[in-house]
Structures are given as C-alpha cells and as structure tokens.
Amino acid sequence: xxxxxxxxxxxxxxxxxxxxxxxxxxxxxxxxxxxxxxxxxxxxxxxxxxxxxxxxxxxxxxxxxxxxxxxxxxxxxxxxxxxxxxxxxxxxxxxxxxxxxxxxxxxxxxxxxxxxxxxxxxxxxxxxxxxxxxxxxxxxxxxxxxxxxxxxxxxxxxxxxxxxxxxxxxxxxxxxxxxxxxxxxxxxxxxxxxxxxxxxxxxxxxxxxxxxxxxxxxxxxxxxxxxxxxxxxxxxxxxxxxxxxxxxxxxxxxxxxxxxxxxxxxxxxxxxxxxxxxxxxxxxxxxxxxxxxxx
Amino acid sequence: xxxxxxxxxxxxxxxxxxxxxxxxxxxxxxxxxxxxxxxxxxxxxxxxxxxxxxxxxxxxxxxxxxxxxxxxxxxxxxxxxxxxxxxxxxxxxxxxxxxxxxxxxxxxxxxxxxxxxxxxxxxxxxxxxxxxxxxxxxxxxxxxxxxxxxxxxxxxxxxxxxxxxxxxxxxxxxxxxxxxxxxxxxxxxxxxxxxxxxxxxxxxxxxxxxxxxxxxxxxxxxxxxxxxxxxxxxxxxxxxxxxxxxxxxxxxxxxxxxxxxxxxxxxxxxxxxxxxxxxxxxxxxxxxxxxxxxxxxxxxxxxxxxxxxxxxxxxxxxxxxxxxxxxxxxxxxxxxxxxxxxxxxxxxxxxxxxxxxxxxxxxxxxxxxxxxxxxxxx
Numbered sequence: 001x002x003x004x005x006x007x008x009x010x011x012x013x014x015x016x017x018x019x020x021x022x023x024x025x026x027x028x029x030x031x032x033x034x035x036x037x038x039x040x041x042x043x044x045x046x047x048x049x050x051x052x053x054x055x056x057x058x059x060x061x062x063x064x065x066x067x068x069x070x071x072x073x074x075x076x077x078x079x080x081x082x083x084x085x086x087x088x089x090x091x092x093x094x095x096x097x098x099x100x101x102x103x104x105x106x107x108x109x110x111x112x113x114x115x116x117x118x119x120x121x122x123x124x125x126x127x128x129x130x131x132x133x134x135x136x137x138x139x140x141x142x143x144x145x146x147x148x149x150x151x152x153x154x155x156x157x158x159x160x161x162x163x164x165x166x167x168x169x170x171x172x173x174x175x176x177x178x179x180x181x182x183x184x185x186x187x188x189x190x191x192x193x194x195x196x197x198x199x200x201x202x203x204x205x206x207x208x209x210x211x212x213x214x215x216x217x218x219x220x221x222x223x224x225x226x227x228x229x230x231x232x233x234x235x236x237x238x239x240x241x242x243x244x245x246x247x248x249x250x251x252x253x254x255x256x257x258x259x260x261x262x263x264x265x266x267x268x269x270x271x272x273x274x275x276x277x278x279x280x281x282x283x284x285x286x287x288x289x290x291x292x293x294x295x
Numbered sequence: 296x297x298x299x300x301x302x303x304x305x306x307x308x309x310x311x312x313x314x315x316x317x318x319x320x321x322x323x324x325x326x327x328x329x330x331x332x333x334x335x336x337x338x339x340x341x342x343x344x345x346x347x348x349x350x351x352x353x354x355x356x357x358x359x360x361x362x363x364x365x366x367x368x369x370x371x372x373x374x375x376x377x378x379x380x381x382x383x384x385x386x387x388x389x390x391x392x393x394x395x396x397x398x399x400x401x402x403x404x405x406x407x408x409x410x411x412x413x414x415x416x417x418x419x420x421x422x423x424x425x426x427x428x429x430x431x432x433x434x435x436x437x438x439x440x441x442x443x444x445x446x447x448x449x450x451x452x453x454x455x456x457x458x459x460x461x462x463x464x465x466x467x468x469x470x471x472x473x474x475x476x477x478x479x480x481x482x483x484x485x486x487x488x489x490x491x492x493x494x495x496x497x498x499x500x501x502x503x504x505x506x507x508x509x510x511x512x513x514x515x516x517x518x519x520x521x522x523x524x525x526x527x528x529x530x531x532x533x534x535x536x537x538x539x540x541x542x543x544x545x546x547x548x549x550x551x552x553x554x555x556x557x558x559x560x561x562x563x564x565x566x567x568x569x570x571x572x573x574x575x576x577x578x579x580x581x582x583x584x585x586x587x588x589x590x591x592x593x594x595x596x597x598x599x600x601x602x603x604x605x606x607x608x609x610x611x612x613x614x615x616x617x618x619x620x621x622x623x624x625x626x627x628x629x630x631x632x633x634x635x636x637x638x639x640x641x642x643x644x645x646x647x648x649x650x651x652x653x654x655x656x657x658x659x660x661x662x663x664x665x666x667x668x669x670x671x672x673x
Contacts, residue, residue, distance in 0.1 A: 003512040010505040110333075118337030120525055122532075122557045130536065141536060144504070214501040215532050215558065216525070220335060224501055256505040264495035264506075265467045 005138045007260050008253060013144035013213070015252020016151040020206035021225045022232035022244035023158060024076075024199035030239040031175040031195040033094060037101040038079055039229070040222025041108035042200045043207025046072035048115050050208040051217045054127045061128045065208045072204020073197040079104055080196040088192075112219035121217040128212050143213040150209060154202055155245040161198075162241065171195055175239075235275055237285030246286055251275070319614055319621050321363025326351070326610055327371070327387030327416070329398035329408075334374030335499075336400050338553055339524065339599045343421050344370065345592050346603030347397065353587070354611040366611060369393060375400065377407045384411045395613075395626045397606045399423050402471055409434060417613075417627040421606040422599065425471040429649025432631035437605040439570035439598070439641070439653040441547045442475045448568040448658050449479035449519060452544050453486040455672035458516030460491035464506065464530050466522040467495035475546070476521035483519070491515040496526045507533035517542045524548040528558045535561035551597035555665050562661040566670040569659045571601040571640055574667040581640040601640050605651065608638050 021043060028036050050068030053059040059067065083100045129142035162168035173181035174191045182188055206225060211217040232251050236243025251271065258270040279285070328347055331340030351366045353359075360366060369390070371383040380398060387393040388411070395417045399405045402425035405418075412418055413433065420428055420436040429436045453461070461483050466472040480490060492513035494506050507530060510518055518534065520527050520543065527548050534543060545567035548554070555562060569575060573585040573595040584604060588596040596604070613629035614621055621629075636644045641653045658670040 003508065006508045006512070007505055010508055013504065014502050113333055113337070118333050118341065119553060120338065120557065125559055132538070139537065141504075210501075213504070215529055216501045221501070224499070259505060260509055264497065267497075 002137055003260070004257075007256050009138060009140060009144060011253030011256035012249050013147050013252070014256065015249035016147040017206050017210045017213075017248075018225065018228040018232050018251050019151045019245040019248025020147075020154060020209070021203055021229035022236065022248045023154060023241045024202035024206075025229045026233040026236070026238045026241065026244045027158070027171075027195055027199040027202075029233065031171045032080075032084070032192060033175070034084055034097045034101065035094060037098065037226070038083075038104040038108055039076075039101075039199070039203055040224075040226035041105060041112060041219075042072040042075050042079075042203040042222065043210065043225055044112045044219050044222035045075050045108070045115075046204030046207035047211030047217045047221050048112060048121075051121055051123055051211065054123055064127075065205070068208035069201045069204040072207060073201040075108075076196045076200020076203070077193055079108075080192065085192075109219045109223070112222075116218050119218065120215075120220070122215040123212045123217065143209065147209050147213065150205060151245055151249070154205065155241055158198070158202070158241045167191070167194060231272065231275055235278060235285055237287040240287035243285055243287035318361040319364055319617050319619065321361065323365045323367055323392070324360065324394055324614060324621065325367050325369050325390070325392040326607065327383070327390070327393040327396040328368045329373050329380050329383045329396070330370050331373055331375040331400050333372060334376065335525075336375040338551070339400055339422065340375070342551065342597050342599035343400065343603035345588065346596060346600035346605075347421065347607045348603075349584075349588055349591060349600075350604045350607035350611065354607065360611055360614045364614070366607070366614075368607070373398075373404075375404075377401075377404045380404050380408050381411055384408045384416075388412065388415055394621050394623055395419065395610050395630075397421055397603075397610065402428060405434075416623050417610075417630050419606045419609055419630070421602045423471075425474075426650075431649040432627040435609065435630055435646070435649045435651070437602055437609055437636070437644075437651040439547075439602065440650070441568065441570075442471070442478060444568035444570070445475045445521065445546055446478045446482045448546075448566065449544060450482040450486065451658060452517070452542070452566055452672075453483045453488055456517060456542055457486075458483075458488045458542070460513070460515045461488050461517045461519055462492040462494065462510045462513050462515035463490065464494050464496060464510065464518070464520045464522055464526070466498055466526060468497050469523060472521045472523065476519075479519060479521065488516075496522055496530065498523050498526065500526055501529065503529040503533040504537070506530060507537050507539070510534065511537060511539050515541070517544060519544040521546055522548075524551075524554070528554050528562070531565060532558050532561045547598060549661070550659075550667070551599065552595060552665075553597075555661055559665075560663070563663050564660050564673075566658050566660045569598065569657050569667070570653045571596075571598045572659065572667045575657055575659060575669075576640055576642065578640065578642045580638060581642070584640045605636055605639055605644065609633065609636050609646070609651065612637060 025039050028034050046068035049071035050064045053064040053067045083104050087096050131142045133140040170186045170191045173186050174188050178188050232248040233244050236247030254271045254274050259267040330344045351368050354366045373380040387396050397419045400422035402423040405420050405423045405428050418434045465476040494509050543565045545565045549567050550569050617629045633646050645652050659667045660670045662668050
C-alpha cells in the first residue's frame with residue numbers, strides 16, 4: 001500500500017508536467033487551429049534559459065523559472081509570427097501549418113543542441129528546492145509538490161481567463177470564427193499573440209520544472225513531452241484546459257503504475273492502449289465537444 | 296673470389312625486398328569516420344571523435360606511417376541513427392580515397408553497417424560494447440569490453456559489503472546491458488546474496504523517480520545499475536534525492552567528467568570499473584595523451600576519448616606495417632596481423648580475434664572534490 005501511494009504521487013507529479021505542457025498545446029490548437037509540432041522546443045529552450053540563468057547569472061530558483069517561462073512565451077510568439085502568420089494571411093490549412101511546425105521543430109531542436117553543446121545538463125544541486133514533506137509515511141519531494149501546485153494554479157487561472165474574462169471571450173471567438181470575431185470588434189492579431197505567448201509560457205513552465213526534476217536540460221526534453229502532451233489534449237478534450245490537466249495527470253499515473261505492476265518495456269504500449277480504450281468509449285474526451293476539428 | 300662477389304650482389308638484389316621494410320609511399324590516406332556528435336549519444340560521440348582526431352594528427356605529425364604520409368579523417372555525422380550510419384558507409388564505399396573506416400557507439404548499428412561494408416572496407420569499432428562484433432579480417436573492435444569488468448566489480452563489492460539482498464537496474468532495450476546485468480547477478484548470487492528486485496528502464500526514459508521508488512520499496516542492501524549513461528546518472532540522482540543512503544554500484548558510463556559535472560555529489564562513493572581515466576592511468580603514453588588532448592580541446596579526455604584514439608592508432612599501425620600503395624584489401628590483411636596496439640594509453644593492449652583487450656581491473660569512485668580515486672570498501 002505504501003509503495004502504491006508513493007507511486008501514485010510520482011505519477012501525479014510527472015503527469016502534472018504533461019498536463020502543464022498539454023494546456024499550452026491545447027490552447028494553440030483550440031484557438032489558432034494549429035497542431036504545433038514545434039511546441040516541445042519551447043519547453044526545451046525555457047529549461048535551457050533557466051539553466052543558464054542559474055549557472056551564469058547566478059539567479060535564484062524563482063527568478064530563473066520566471067525567465068524560463070518568459071523565454072517560452074517569447075519563442076512561441078516569434079515562431080508564430082515567422083512560421084504561422086504568413087500562412088494565415090494566405091489562408092493555408094492545418095496541413096500547411098503542421099508541415100511548417102515540423103520544420104521549425106527540427107530547426108529549433110538543432111539550435112537547442114548547439115546551446116547545450118549536445119550535452120544533457122542538470123541544474124546544480126542547491127539551486128532549487130530539495131526539501132521533502134512527509135504526508136503520513138509518503139514522502140513528497142519539493143519539485144513534485146511544486147509541479148502539482150503549478151498545474152492546479154495554472155489550470156484554474158487559465159480556465160478563469162478563458163471562461164470569465166474579455167480576453168478569454170475573444171480567444172474563444174477567434175477560435176470559433178476569426179472573421180466573425182473581427183466583425184464583432186475583436187482584434188484577432190492581438191488575440192493570436194496573447195494565445196501564443198500564454199501557450200509558450202505554460203510549456204516553458206513545464207520545461208523548467210521538468211528539466212530540474214529529471215536532471216535533463218537538453219533538446220530531448222521537449223521531444224519527450226510532445227507526444228504525451230498531445231495524448232493528454234486528445235483525451236482531455238482539446239477545448240477545455242481542465243480536461244488537458246486531468247488527462248495529463250491520468251496519463252502520468254497510468255504510466256507509472258503500469259511500469260510498477262505490469263511491465264516497463266510495455267509501459268507506453270499499455271498506457272496508450274488504455275487511452276485508446278478511453279477514446280473508444282468517449283470520443284470527445286473528458287471535457288471536449290463532439291468534434292476534434294476546429295470550428 | 297669475383298664469382299662469389301657477383302653471387303653475393305645478385306643474391307642481395309634478389310632477396311633484399313623480402314627483408315627490407317619499404318613502407319607506404321607519401322600521400323594522403325583517408326579514414327572514413329562515422330561520428331555521433333549530435334543526437335542522444337552526443338556527449339560520448341564528441342569524446343570518441345576528439346580522441347580519433349588527436350590520434351590522426353599525432354600519427355601524421357610523427358611520420359609514423361611513413362615519411363610524408365598524412366592520415367586524414369573524413370568525419371560524417373550519424374547522430375546515433377542506424378539509417379544515417381549506413382548512408383555514411385555507402386558514401387565511404389563510393390569514395391575510393393577511403394582505405395578503412397571506424398564507427399559506432401551502439402552495437403545494433405555495428406550489426407547494421409557490417410553487411411554494407413562486408414569484404415569491401417575494413418571497420419574498426421570504437422564504442423559498441425557487445426561481445427562478438429569483430430570478424431577479422433574486415434571488422435575489429437578497440438572497445439574495452441565492460442562486461443567482464445562489471446562481473447568482477449559486482450563480485451568484489453559483494454564480497455566486501457556482504458549484502459543479503461541486491462536490487463538491479465537494467466536497460467530493458469539494450470541486449471548488451473541485459474547480458475552484463477545477468478552475469479553480474481550470477482556472480483553476486485555466488486556470494487550468497489539474493490535478488491530483491493530487477494527494475495527495467497528504457498534508454499529514452501528521463502524521469503526515474505518512480506523506478507527509484509520501486510527499488511527502495513524492495514529494501515535491498517545494495518543497488519546495482521546496469522544501464523546506459525543518461526538513465527544511470529538519473530537513477531542514482533533519483534535514489535539519493537529520495538533519501539536512499541545504501542550502497543550503489545555503477546558501471547563505466549559514470550566515468551566521464553561530464554557526468555560529475557551533471558550530477559555531482561550523488562555519485563560520490565559509487566564504485567564502478569574503469570578502463571581509462573586521466574586520474575588513474577599514469578603511463579607515459581597516457582600522460583602525453585592527456586596533456587595533448589587537454590591542450591587541444593580544453594578539457595581532459597575520458598574513456599571514450601581513449602577508445603577513439605586507439606581505433607585510429609590501430610589503423611595507423613596497420614598502415615605502418617604495410618609495403619607499397621595501400622589498398623582496402625591490404626589494410627584489412629594488415630589489420631589481421633596485428634596482435635596488439637603498440638601505442639596505447641592503458642599500459643598494454645593485446646588484440647585477439649579482432650578484439651582489443653585491456654587487462655587488469657581498476658574499481659574507482661568519484662570523490663567529493665570531483666576526482667576519481669581507487670574504491671575502498673567502507
């Protein structure tokens with residue numbers, strides 16, 4: 001029982017990272033209609049920026065994390081404006097955007113490799129919290145607690161933003177029909193920039209936290225999150241951040257428990273088989289509408 | 296008298312070529328070198344490549360092959376990808392300047408490229424650790440095979456620490472590591488210890504909190520780690536982060552200084568076998584290698600740099616032993632005649648059935664000041 005509880009906590013913590021990443025991934029898909037394969041690189045660059053902020057600028061944990069989050073946001077805006085804005089102007093479809101995002105994924109991955117000299121780096125010991133809280137007999141390491149709390153805060157905040165604020169209403173309007181939104185007084189360009197930066201920031205947060213907790217600051221960091229994030233978005237429902245968060249955590253728990261009790265080698269196969277089974281039963285996802293296609 | 300003198304002269308002219316070493320002519324001799332300097336194996340890949348580059352430069356500068364003979368590496372990137380490695384080999388085959396090749400960190404990739412160059416180009420493997428890869432006269436390996444050293448280390452540590460139970464981590468997607476773990480487990484069992492758990496991880500895994508929890512849940516006296524580099528350091532860091540204070544035994548992937556820089560304190564006191572380290576190997580060749588490498592690249596060499604270095608020295612030695620214009624077949628035949636690598640950083644390196652061997656066992660561990668020292672049982 002002790003082991004089960006510890007592993008559930010481990011699953012929630014790794015799942016929190018998937019959830020954070022998935023929220024940004026889903027935002028871009030729901031609002032901008034882009035299946036962005038380059039989204040993982042925002043996490044990689046955020047972690048790299050956070051690492052260099054700690055090692056070379058001597059920044060403490062929180063400012064370094066903020067710098068990483070800002071890096072993710074800025075990179076997402078730059079990529080959007082260089083890669084996707086020209087396609088929007090020409091009315092290119094989702095496939096064109098996907099191909100373009102794959103190209104940017106490759107380019108940014110190579111640049112991330114150069115930035116780390118192709119090494120897998122780690123945040124130095126002592127530059128991030130390492131305390132452990134005991135919940136009964138179950139240890140809760142600091143980075144796990146921070147990841148889970150971050151997911152809860154970000155999910156609540158973005159859900160509130162989308163459902164209760166004017167910006168959120170504008171984002172939903174642009175996601176539904178950009179032309180109609182523009183006729184209604186919404187500035188789509190600003191909404192697109194806000195959405196891209198928000199998505200990049202959440203991905204960046206996942207990247208910094210993931211880079212610290214896995215001792216892996218490298219170009220492979222974002223790649224690892226990409227497929228899991230996509231799965232979480234599909235299962236959770238691409239148009240509701242709560243679904244992405246819950247599905248991300250569920251994915252993490254399923255992954256850890258299948259490795260613990262069934263087979264490590266078959267872990268991913270088991271996890272994705274479970275997801276597939278879930279989608280057969282509920283194709284629209286946890287909180288999603290009935291179609292995966294953007295309106 | 297004149298008759299005898301004429302006979303002597305004629306004999307000398309006839310038989311002289313049989314005894315004199317005519318050496319290869321001056322010229323540029325190209326070795327095709329497949330590197331994994333980018334991608335998931337980049338950290339090790341760059342070390343292998345730097346070692347090889349240094350060897351080529353030294354061989355050329357010292358006129359070791361022959362006066363005016365220049366050894367050039369044609370380095371092509373494969374990023375740890377089998378398809379790209381095969382493509383690189385096809386390009387070397389097409390380039391008639393290439394007289395020998397060297398490649399590969401991963402054993403499955405060696406097995407992928409072997410059919411491509413079969414009986415056409417000699418290949419010296421510099422990094423893949425699976426036994427049985429060499430097949431003279433075409434395929435050789437200078438990799439210091441870690442399997443036997445792992446087994447000896449596991450037995451030595453088990454005898455010293457006398458654990459009742461041992462848990463093992465193993466790379467489930469790497470046959471070489473699975474074999475190394477199985478051999479180590481068998482050796483440990485002979486000391487009376489039982490297996491508490493075998494925890495499988497994958498080479499692409501990045502989060503090791505859950506596997507560390509699983510191992511600690513088995514409550515072993517000792518944990519032994521037989522995985523590739525990134526998982527190994529990740530597992531050890533995760534175990535220490537979760538408060539595991541027991542003994543951990545690692546393998547040679549922990550040796551590069553980059554691993555100390557990456558993980559630091561959790562590695563202190565973790566014993567592992569070692570074939571080469573600037574802190575441990577003190578022969579004249581080793582010291583010269585360390586000095587030259589450090590001057591060239593700004594950081595000391597590691598065990599991978601040493602293997603890249605020895606791969607090119609083996610090819611250089613084969614060329615040195617040849618007469619006349621080297622051909623691909625001739626280089627392969629010359630390699631087959633080498634029974635050891637004369638210029639080596641290990642203090643001795645024999646070649647048997649195409650496999651270079653490093654004798655002796657050194658068990659080391661990282662110390663708190665970031666240097667390697669001989670391991671001593673607590």
